[in-house]
Amino acid sequence: MTAQSTLxxxxxxxxxxxxxxxxxxxxxxxxxxxxxxxxxxLALALPVLFFWGFGLNSSYVHETAGHGNVSAAEMxxxxxxxxxxxxATCGAMxxxxxxxxxxxxxxxxxxxxxxxxxxxxxxxxxLAAGSVGAxxxxxxxxxxxxxxxxxxxxxxxxVWIGSLLFAAFGLFTGYLLPSENVTQVIALALTxxxxxxxxxxxxxxFSPDLQTLAKFTPLYGLSQLVHYPLVGGxxxxxxxxxxxxxxxxxxxxxxxxxxxxxxxx
Amino acid sequence: MQMARRGAEPAARPGRxxxxxxxxxxxxxxxxxxxxxxxxxxxxxxxxxxxEVMAFLGPNGAGKTSTIDMILGLSRPDAGAVEVYGMAxxxxxxxxxxxxxxxxxxxxxDLTVAETxxxxxxxxxxxxxxxxxxxxxxxxxxxxxTVGKCSGxxxxxxxFAMALIPDPQLLILDEPTQGMDVEGRRDFWKAIRDDAAxxxxxxxxxHYLEEADAYADRIVLISKGRIVADGTxxxxxxxxxxxxxxxxxxxxxxxxxxxxxxxxxxEVRGDTVLIHSGDTDAVARRLLTQTSARxxxxxxxxxxxxxxxxxxxxxxxxxxxxxxxx
Numbered sequence: 001m002t003a004q005s006t007l008x009x010x011x012x013x014x015x016x017x018x019x020x021x022x023x024x025x026x027x028x029x030x031x032x033x034x035x036x037x038x039x040x041x042l043a044l045a046l047p048v049l050f051f052w053g054f055g056l057n058s059s060y061v062h063e064t065a066g067h068g069n070v071s072a073a074e075m076x077x078x079x080x081x082x083x084x085x086x087x088a089t090c091g092a093m094x095x096x097x098x099x100x101x102x103x104x105x106x107x108x109x110x111x112x113x114x115x116x117x118x119x120x121x122x123x124x125x126x127l128a129a130g131s132v133g134a135x136x137x138x139x140x141x142x143x144x145x146x147x148x149x150x151x152x153x154x155x156x157x158x159v160w161i162g163s164l165l166f167a168a169f170g171l172f173t174g175y176l177l178p179s180e181n182v183t184q185v186i187a188l189a190l191t192x193x194x195x196x197x198x199x200x201x202x203x204x205x206f207s208p209d210l211q212t213l214a215k216f217t218p219l220y221g222l223s224q225l226v227h228y229p230l231v232g233g234x235x236x237x238x239x240x241x242x243x244x245x246x247x248x249x250x251x252x253x254x255x256x257x258x259x260x261x262x263x264x265x
Numbered sequence: 266m267q268m269a270r271r272g273a274e275p276a277a278r279p280g281r282x283x284x285x286x287x288x289x290x291x292x293x294x295x296x297x298x299x300x301x302x303x304x305x306x307x308x309x310x311x312x313x314x315x316x317e318v319m320a321f322l323g324p325n326g327a328g329k330t331s332t333i334d335m336i337l338g339l340s341r342p343d344a345g346a347v348e349v350y351g352m353a354x355x356x357x358x359x360x361x362x363x364x365x366x367x368x369x370x371x372x373x374x375d376l377t378v379a380e381t382x383x384x385x386x387x388x389x390x391x392x393x394x395x396x397x398x399x400x401x402x403x404x405x406x407x408x409x410x411t412v413g414k415c416s417g418x419x420x421x422x423x424x425f426a427m428a429l430i431p432d433p434q435l436l437i438l439d440e441p442t443q444g445m446d447v448e449g450r451r452d453f454w455k456a457i458r459d460d461a462a463x464x465x466x467x468x469x470x471x472h473y474l475e476e477a478d479a480y481a482d483r484i485v486l487i488s489k490g491r492i493v494a495d496g497t498x499x500x501x502x503x504x505x506x507x508x509x510x511x512x513x514x515x516x517x518x519x520x521x522x523x524x525x526x527x528x529x530x531x532e533v534r535g536d537t538v539l540i541h542s543g544d545t546d547a548v549a550r551r552l553l554t555q556t557s558a559r560x561x562x563x564x565x566x567x568x569x570x571x572x573x574x575x576x577x578x579x580x581x582x583x584x585x586x587x588x589x590x591x
Contacts, residue, residue, distance in 0.1 A: 003316055003464040007287060010434045011350060015359035016390035024387035032375050101370025105427075108337050108367070109388040110359040 019112030021119060029123040039089050043131045047082030051075060051135050052142075061144045066231035068147035075139040075147075076155050076227055077199040082131035083163035084219065085190055090124030091170020091254075092186050095179040098261060113258055117171065124167040125160070132160050151229050158226040165222055165243065166190075168250035175257035197223040218246040288351030290315050290435045290466040291336055296345035298331050305331040306342070307490040313468060315434070320481035321470040324576055328490040329470040330368070333439050336468075337365055349435065361389045361431030366424045366438040374413030378404055378423055381412060385427045392430050401460045402426035403452070418449040422456065429460060438469040442476065454480055474568045484568075488576035502571045508545040512558040514538045525551055 016022075033039060055074035063070040097103050106116065136156055139145040147155075169189070173182055194200060197219025203211055214220055221242025228235065291313040298306040306328045313319055321329050334340045335347050338354030349357035357363045372381060382399060386392040399405045402422040407415065415423065421441065428436055438457075442450040454476070457467070471477055477484050478498045486494035486501060494501045502508075507529055515536045522531045527544040538558070542548045545563050552558040 004287070006464060007315055007434055010360075010362055010432075013360045013362070014390055015356075015361075016388065020388045022387045025384060028376070028380055028384050028387070031380070032373070035375055097373065100373060101367065102373050104339070105367060105371035106388075107339055108358055108363075108365050109385065110361065110390070111388045 016110050019115030020110040021115040025119055026122055029119060030126050033090065033123060033127055039086075039093075039127070042089055043082055043086035043127050044134050047078050047085070047131055048134050048138055050081070051078040051138055055139075056142055056144045061146075066233070067151060068230055069145065071139070072145045072147040072151075072230055073227060075135060075145050076159060076230060077223065079132045079135040079156070080159045080162070080219070080223060080226055081190075081194050081199045082135055083128040083159050084166035084194075086127040086131045087124040087163045087165075087167035088170035088173075088186050088190060089183075090127055091120060091167045091172075092174040092182045094120065094171060094174035095177060095182040098175070099179040103261065107262070113262060117254070117258070120171060121164060121167050124170070125164065128160055128163040132156055132163075147230060154229050155226055158229070162222045162226055162243075165218070165247050165250065168247065168254050169218070172250050172253035172257055175254065175261045193217055193219040196220065199223055215242065218242075218250075221246070287315060288348070289313060290317070290350060291468070292346075292348040292351075293332070293336070294346045296332070296335060296342045296347060298328075298335060298340065298342050300331075304490055306335075308345070309487070309490070309492055310345075311485060311492065311495075313466065315466050316464055317483055318467045318481050319469075319483045319485060320477035321468060321487060322472065322474070322477045322484050322572065323470075323487035324472055327487045327576065329487055330439055331490075332487070333365070333437055333468075333470060336437065337363065357435075361391055362433060363435045363437065364428040364431050364433040365436070366421070366428045366441050368439045368443065371424060372412045372420055375411065377409055377411055378415065378419075379408040381423060382426055382430065385430045389431045391432065393432050395430075398426040398429040401429060401456065403456055418445050418453070421445065421453065425453070425456065433465070435466045435468070438467070440470055440472070442471075442473070450476070474572055478568050486572070486575050493575045494571070498568060499565065501575075502565045502568050503543060503545075504571060504575065507541050507543040508563050508565050510538075510540045510542065510545050510549055510552070511560075511562040511564070512538055512540070512552060513560040514552075514556060514558040517556075 051074065055071055055078055060070040060074055065073045094103065133156075136152065140152075170186065173185055173189075177185060196214045196217035197203075198206075198214065199219065203214050203220070206214060215238065221239040224236070224239040225243065228239075289312045291311065293309050293311040296306055296309045297304070309328070309332060321332070323329050331340070335342050336349060336354055338349075338358050341347075347354055350362055352360075354363070376384065379395060379399065382395045386395055396405070399408055402425045404419060404422045404426060407419060410419075412420065412423065425438075425441070428438075441457075442453050445453060450473075458480070469476075469481070482497065484494070484496065484498055484501045485492055494504050496504070513536055517533050517536075517538045519531055519533050519538075522528060522538065522540060525548060527542050527547050528540055529543060530541040532539040540548055540552075549561055549563060552561065
């Protein structure tokens with residue numbers, strides 16, 4: 001082939017569909033994740049230990065909570081904690097990629113920033129599934145969690161999908177902060193939000209002032225919503241409002257910090 | 266010192282194609298770029314034809330990387346226009362027409378060499394087999410190694426392999442051998458020549474003069490954000506320093522020699538004369554036809570002098586004039 005015909009053929013090339021998204025990339029991202037010991041401990045081992053250690057004592061097992069026992073409620077809480085830890089850490093990994101110049105390298109490929117964000121979200125969902133699955137598995141094999149079968153599936157799915165809220169948070173901080181600080185910020189934010197959202201101690205046991213304050217924190221709405229199928233009671237639209245507002249804040253923040261990062265070379 | 270010229274004669278370049286039919290690989294038109302108060306690029310106009318191997322030579326901070334970033338669509342010019350194969354740079358990147366070997370970084374430590382190449386291959390619509398590009402870059406033996414455990418030279422070969430994956434028409438290398446030892450550099454350029462020099466357009470930025478001299482058919486010298494010289498290595502050398510003719514000419518008339526067009530300086534040492542000129546070809550022709558001069562030797566003063574003369578503080582005057590406008 002002459003140089004001209006090679007060039008002519010090349011000029012006819014089409015960009016890849018879906019902005020460069022492909023299952024092969026997702027597979028490689030998941031493989032990378034499984035290699036990261038710290039992330040695996042944070043997202044899988046820690047929640048399992050928490051639940052095993054604190055969620056299965058006999059008073060929780062014998063106390064009723066809605067359609068099941070308190071251990072079931074604990075299981076949902078700890079699974080949500082593990083899932084958001086998983087998605088937040090995954091999202092925040094972009095800060096390491098930025099520091100390594102990988103994001104810049106990717107900008108000299110057909111991959112669009114939107115496709116990359118989708119890849120990160122899906123990767124974080126894979127890890128979150130592992131986290132929820134591990135906690136629920138402990139609940140199942142110890143035989144101490146009482147909850148109707150369909151609620152295992154419903155609450156598990158709600159926790160899993162709901163954890164995307166913190167994938168957006170992770171991306172936001174990951175694009176905003178340097179990699180040295182991002183792990184500490186994420187860990188601190190997760191712990192504070194989990195406490196305030198009632199994942200470790202029920203919000204009803206807080207002081208009245210703290211209860212009011214807790215209602216404005218990012219995990220409060222999501223936590224109430226994922227527990228609702230089990231505990232029942234009065235549904236509050238405020239939970240949805242809390243979730244939607246925080247989701248909007250994190251998504252807008254992630255979009256803003258992503259654009260800011262892309263503009264700078 | 267002479268005014269710098271643009272290498273605008275298309276016929277002289279090997280592999281050049283008819284500009285009327287084929288868009289040039291790169292077309293920069295009066296491009297400006299500033300970062301805050303720093304003017305990184307001040308009015309660069311440059312056309313790179315298909316098949317050229319061009320060196321972008323200049324000291325650190327001259328504007329090489331800023332210009333390359335605009336060709337790659339990583340940043341946009343504040344003024345002027347950038348086209349790659351007649352389209353917006355980002356579009357050319359999306360089609361896999363352009364790829365780049367970046368200066369440093371750009372790799373994930375926790376992936377293996379092969380996985381990094383697979384990742385890159387997964388992003389393009391058309392890609393060469395991973396095994397083939399690893400072979401081309403000479404890193405098949407370390408395919409299973411984690412990137413974090415690779416040496417600087419191995420990482421650079423991996424970047425090169427990644428750049429080959431889309432089988433690009435235009436390959437841009439930004440300081441590709443920085444930090445490599447002499448042998449590493451030689452091996453790296455051998456790999457590039459073995460694979461990439463077959464009809465591919467290559468643009469590489471460097472501040473190694475010998476690299477530009479050895480591997481480029483065209484050198485564009487940039488200083489303080491402006492193109493100060495553009496031509497073959499020999500032309501660029503001639504621009505700043507001129508060349509020296511040494512001849513045997515008994516009884517030379519120094520004043521007459523000085524009066525010849527294009528002569529910058531004359532030194533008579535007995536029967537030997539030394540003539541400095543920016544156009545030694547014309548002077549030599551005259552010497553041979555109009556005087557009894559014999560044993561002519563023409564020597565170049567080297568790219569290094571040209572580099573210093575054209576990019577140093579003394580070179581700013583002509584640089585302003587040479588601001589290449591098409």
